[in-house]
Amino acid sequence: MTATSARITAVDTFDVRFPTSRELDGSDAMNPDPDYSAAYVVLRTDAGDGLEGQGFTFTIGRGNDVQVAAINALRSHVVGRCVQELCADPGSLSRDLIGDSQLRWLGPEKGVMHMAIGAVVNAVWDLAAKREGKPLWQLLAHASPEWLVSQVDFRYIGDALSPDDALRMLGAGRAGLAEREAMLLERGYPGYTTSPGWLGYSDDKLTRLAKQAVADGFTQIKLKVGADLADDIRRLRAAREAVGDGIRIAIDANQRWNVDEAIDWTNALAEFDPYWIEEPTSPDDILGHASVRRVVAPVKVATGEHVQNRIVFKQLLQAGALDVLQIDAARVGGVNENLATLLLAAKFGVPVCPHAGGVGLCELVQHLSMFDYLALSGTTENRVIEYVDHLHQHFTEPVVIRDGHYTAPLAPGFSATMREESLAEYRYPDGAFWIADRAGQEDAA
Numbered sequence: 001m002t003a004t005s006a007r008i009t010a011v012d013t014f015d016v017r018f019p020t021s022r023e024l025d026g027s028d029a030m031n032p033d034p035d036y037s038a039a040y041v042v043l044r045t046d047a048g049d050g051l052e053g054q055g056f057t058f059t060i061g062r063g064n065d066v067q068v069a070a071i072n073a074l075r076s077h078v079v080g081r082c083v084q085e086l087c088a089d090p091g092s093l094s095r096d097l098i099g100d101s102q103l104r105w106l107g108p109e110k111g112v113m114h115m116a117i118g119a120v121v122n123a124v125w126d127l128a129a130k131r132e133g134k135p136l137w138q139l140l141a142h143a144s145p146e147w148l149v150s151q152v153d154f155r156y157i158g159d160a161l162s163p164d165d166a167l168r169m170l171g172a173g174r175a176g177l178a179e180r181e182a183m184l185l186e187r188g189y190p191g192y193t194t195s196p197g198w199l200g201y202s203d204d205k206l207t208r209l210a211k212q213a214v215a216d217g218f219t220q221i222k223l224k225v226g227a228d229l230a231d232d233i234r235r236l237r238a239a240r241e242a243v244g245d246g247i248r249i250a251i252d253a254n255q256r257w258n259v260d261e262a263i264d265w266t267n268a269l270a271e272f273d274p275y276w277i278e279e280p281t282s283p284d285d286i287l288g289h290a291s292v293r294r295v296v297a298p299v300k301v302a303t304g305e306h307v308q309n310r311i312v313f314k315q316l317l318q319a320g321a322l323d324v325l326q327i328d329a330a331r332v333g334g335v336n337e338n339l340a341t342l343l344l345a346a347k348f349g350v351p352v353c354p355h356a357g358g359v360g361l362c363e364l365v366q367h368l369s370m371f372d373y374l375a376l377s378g379t380t381e382n383r384v385i386e387y388v389d390h391l392h393q394h395f396t397e398p399v400v401i402r403d404g405h406y407t408a409p410l411a412p413g414f415s416a417t418m419r420e421e422s423l424a425e426y427r428y429p430d431g432a433f434w435i436a437d438r439a440g441q442e443d444a445a
């Protein structure tokens with residue numbers, strides 16, 4: 001098969017689940033017992049070059065099979081496509097998937113179907129970067145502004161961001177790119193850690209991990225809040241004592257509150273100087289976020305990990321509803337839509353601090369922040385990528401954190417590839433771990 005006529009031959013999907021609920025890793029006020037999971041997709045081709053495109057959506061257990069089914073529903077749009085054309089213009093596939101008139105009824109551009117689109121689109125970007133022999137951040141940063149603009153769907157956001165705006169910002173963003181790239185390769189991109197702050201951890205574990213985070217070079221940590229105010233006051237006091245005054249502590253309510261409650265609760269924690277309150281209320285409540293923000297300042301309002309598309313981000317920005325915008329690599333329709341959101345954030349001058357953790361979200365989103373630093377916003381000031389130190393061992397190119405910074409990945413692709421051994425072990429329900437687990441439960445019964 002010659003390179004120009006190679007086609008996508010298969011879209012293989014995997015339901016992968018990790019038993020994280022047993023250690024309360026990832027526990028928060030709304031999600032007390034998550035089993036971190038991935039609806040994982042592999043694009044195979046007949047190019048004969050050994051390259052595949054990997055992508056996934058993150059879920060927290062039950063429903064991962066629904067997410068896999070949604071990816072399977074997209075298969076007919078992808079199989080048979082010319083690999084070269086697909087990789088030269090992932091935006092064309094993105095538009096076709098979003099535009100499937102029957103599947104669109106299930107959204108539009110939100111929820112399970114849209115996340116499935118994100119998984120497939122991200123897999124195409126992974127394949128495109130591998131074929132270029134570059135990590136995705138570098139492919140994006142070195143791409144022409146015109147081509148990047150061609151990859152953005154301006155539908156429904158044109159009132160806030162025009163193609164001309166985008167072209168101008170990306171053109172200006174190129175000044176100093178080589179210097180920033182050298183700096184990125186030397187120092188990495190700043191991160192912050194949520195590992196100390198899961199709600200299910202004891203105060204001793206919280207204190208120990210908070211001190212460890214500072215020793216590891218992090219300048220910001222994050223605590224989950226919102227289940228019980230007295231507990232939150234005690235935990236935040238312990239965390240503040242552990243890290244001292246010079247370290248930022250963000251707090252995250254995971255959508256637990258009504259607007260009034262969010263205001264009262266955040267004010268009750270103000271003495272511990274929280275840097276931002278994350279997801280104070282429903283991710284769909286744009287005006288509610290704006291109300292919270294007006295009252296709790298100087299505490300900043302952050303949201304985005306459950307924001308379903310660029311249109312909601314546009315409104316959050318237009319309404320002055322957030323201080324910190326948190327993109328997620330696997331929540332929306334993939335790289336193309338995240339490009340739109342990064343451009344919107346740049347237009348409104350709002351810093352982007354991505355959501356990560358989960359399964360592989362750190363691996364993915366680092367590429368988008370590094371692109372943003374090199375070729376769009378041009379700065380890492382007040383910008384940090386979330387870091388959580390679990391499940392990285394299941395990826396062939398796990399993130400590398402050094403002195404509180406994400407080291408720029410050098411392997412070609414989007415760092416999305418899971419290890420074959422991990423797939424064999426944690427495939428649900430037929431992976432070795434889950435078979436043994438069921439056998440153990442039957443023995444105990």
Ligand SMILES: [Mg+2]
Nearest residue numbers: 252278279305
């Ligand atoms: Mg969060």
